[in-house]
Amino acid sequence: DRPWRPxxxxxxxxxxxxxxxxxxxxxxxxxxxxxxxxxNPHPPSIGLVDALGKAATLAATEANRYPDRGAxxxxxxxxxxxxxxxxxxxxxxxxxxxxxxxxxxxxxxxxFGGPGRVAVGFEPSYSMHRLIALATATEWVAERRAADFTxxxxxxxxxxxxxxxxxxxxxxxxxxxxxxLPLDVVVAACEAMHAVGSGxxxxxxxxxxxxxxxxxxxxxxxxxxxxxxxxxTMSKAFALAGAxxxxxxxxxxxxxxxxxxxxxxxxxxxxxAVARTALAHADELLGTVExxxxxxxxxxxxxxxxxxxxxxxxxNFVFFxxxxxxxxxxxxxxxxxxxxxxxxxxxxxxxTAGLPGEIDAFLAxxxxxxxxxx
Ligand code: PMP
Numbered sequence: 001d002r003p004w005r006p007x008x009x010x011x012x013x014x015x016x017x018x019x020x021x022x023x024x025x026x027x028x029x030x031x032x033x034x035x036x037x038x039x040n041p042h043p044p045s046i047g048l049v050d051a052l053g054k055a056a057t058l059a060a061t062e063a064n065r066y067p068d069r070g071a072x073x074x075x076x077x078x079x080x081x082x083x084x085x086x087x088x089x090x091x092x093x094x095x096x097x098x099x100x101x102x103x104x105x106x107x108x109x110x111x112f113g114g115p116g117r118v119a120v121g122f123e124p125s126y127s128m129h130r131l132i133a134l135a136t137a138t139e140w141v142a143e144r145r146a147a148d149f150t151x152x153x154x155x156x157x158x159x160x161x162x163x164x165x166x167x168x169x170x171x172x173x174x175x176x177x178x179x180x181l182p183l184d185v186v187v188a189a190c191e192a193m194h195a196v197g198s199g200x201x202x203x204x205x206x207x208x209x210x211x212x213x214x215x216x217x218x219x220x221x222x223x224x225x226x227x228x229x230x231x232x233t234m235s236k237a238f239a240l241a242g243a244x245x246x247x248x249x250x251x252x253x254x255x256x257x258x259x260x261x262x263x264x265x266x267x268x269x270x271x272x273a274v275a276r277t278a279l280a281h282a283d284e285l286l287g288t289v290e291x292x293x294x295x296x297x298x299x300x301x302x303x304x305x306x307x308x309x310x311x312x313x314x315x316n317f318v319f320f321x322x323x324x325x326x327x328x329x330x331x332x333x334x335x336x337x338x339x340x341x342x343x344x345x346x347x348x349x350x351x352t353a354g355l356p357g358e359i360d361a362f363l364a365x366x367x368x369x370x371x372x373x374x
Contacts, residue, residue, distance in 0.1 A: 017134060024131050029339055033361045035352040036341040038175065038207070038317050040239035042288040042355070051277050059273040067269035071097050074272045077279045078247050082232070085208070086219035086249065093252040094222070097267060097275070101206055101233040101246025106132050108167065108229065108248075110261035112200050113138030117166035120159050122151050124176060124345050126204060129169040138166070149177040149311050149319075153188035160192035166199035172218065173207045176343045176350040178313030180211050186218045190225035200254070202229045206246075207315035209237030209289050210296070215314055219249055226251045236316060238278055238285050245275040292316050296353035302363055306370055321348035329369055336365035 009019075026036050044052065068074075074097055079090040098104045109132050113119055119133040120141045133140040143159045145151050151170075160168060168189055172181035181203075189201045203218040211217075218230050229250040235241035245267075248254075278285060299318045303310050310320040323329045326349050330342040338361055341350040351362060 015137075017137065021131075021134070024128060026341055027339070029334070031334065031339045032337040033354065033358045034339050035354050035358060035362060036339045036350075037241075038236060038315070038352045039241050040236060040288055040292060040316070041352075041358060042239055042291075044239065045284065048278075048281050048284060051281065052274050055273040055277040056270050059269040062269065065269075066265045067267060067272055069265055071267050071272050074267070074276050074279075075247075077276050079249075081279055081282060082219060082249055085217045086222065088220075088223055090219075090249055091252070093255060094249050095247055096250075096255045096258050097245060097247040098262070099244040099246070099267060099271065100235060101204070101231045101248075102128055102132070103244075103266070104231050104246045104248050105129065105202070105204070106136065107258050107261050108200070108202060108231075109133055109136035109138050111257045112166050114166075117199075118163050119167040119169065120163050120165040121169040121171075122156075122159075124149070124174075124343065125169070125171045126175040126206075127343070129171070129204070133167075141165070145174075145177070145179075149174065149179045151179075151181060151185055153185045156185055156189045157192040160189065160196055160198070164196050164198040168193060168199065168201045169204065170201065170218075171204040171206075173205075173211055173313065173315040175206065175315065176317070176341070176345070176348075177311045177319045178207075178315040178317060179311055180215045180314035181218075183216055183218065183221065186221060186228070187225075190221065190228050193227045194225075200227050200229055201225070202231060204231050206231070206233045207236055207317075208232060209286065210293055210316045211314040212293075222249060222251070226253070229254055234275060234278060237289050238282075239288060240275070240278050240285075243271055243274045243278070245271060245278075291356075292353045295356060295359045298359060299351060299353060299363075303366075306367060317350050317352045319348055319350050323347050323349070329366075332369040333362075333365050336361075336368065338362050338365045 075095040076092045079092050079095045082090045113136050115137045118139045121129045122145050123142045130140045141163050193201050231248045234245040303320050308320050
């Protein structure tokens with residue numbers, strides 16, 4: 001065995017824009033209570049595990065063949081699933097699917113962004129929007145949300161007029177703050193984008209199923225706004241993060257555009273089969289949403305009693321603070337066996353709504369930490 005010759009990142013001909021960057025990712029630590037990646041805490045039932053396994057077995061019988069390149073059957077199922085939220089009959093041609101909504105976002109940047117083009121987002125928000133822009137050589141412009149993490153129609157329209165972006169990212173409910181956008185903000189974005197004619201409006205609705213009653217989805221705006229793209233995922237409400245399935249709804253022309261950048265056969269036959277089986281069990285899977293929302297609302301009720309501030313949440317997580325040193329609080333909670341998320345925003349932490357027992361543990365640990373007992 002000859003030893004490897006020494007080499008580190010600096011010794012590689014890496015693109016300049018990637019130098020000094022860190023890979024994205026929350027710590028994956030083996031602790032009793034994991035509330036840091038906004039997963040659905042409910043594992044699939046025995047019956048569903050069996051059905052998912054059978055679907056994978058059936059797909060295995062044709063594993064010598066490439067999968068359906070257009071994922072037509074899966075897209076038809078997703079279109080059917082989206083229809084009630086959209087308020088119109090969503091068609092297969094308006095839906096596209098990929099390996100997680102991260103891959104959808106990447107394909108959008110590949111098709112509409114790139115060198116010499118600008119993407120705008122309103123921070124704090126989902127940091128992969130910025131990182132995917134960077135990885136596709138799209139210039140990233142960070143605008144700010146208001147101090148209470150809201151975003152006004154005027155601010156969005158002004159940003160579009162100023163930067164004339166190829167892509168404008170909105171996130172509703174927003175990660176990490178949980179804040180949902182009123183639809184008039186999305187309408188203002190689409191109208192301003194139409195007026196300047198520079199690009200597309202992306203509304204990342206990864207957490208849409210957790211929103212409170214009366215908050216409509218941006219899907220309802222699609223028929224009037226051809227510049228609008230709504231992205232969704234099966235990783236959160238559908239409790240299927242391990243399968244990696246994300247999707248979008250948009251004008252069929254957008255789906256055509258993405259064919260130019262998608263890799264052939266990007267979505268494995270196993271992924272397609274498992275996703276379709278999960279969709280056939282949508283009632284069971286989405287049945288977990290109410291109990292997750294109940295735990296979220298419990299966190300929202302309890303934290304102010306500990307003297308903390310929080311942002312109203314329409315998602316399956318709560319953003320809370322304000323701490324003098326949120327890193328120390330994060331560490332003290334971890335020492336108590338509870339992993340939450342420090343997204344790097346001074347004073348604030350994010351906790352995912354887990355199982356009732358997990359939230360018991362989180363609230364008890366946080367109470368002890370704040371009392372200085374730990
Ligand atoms: N969008 C938002 C706002 C998210 O928080 C996440 C996951 N953390 C994603 C997209 C990506 O999820 P996935 O790739 O699992 O669909």
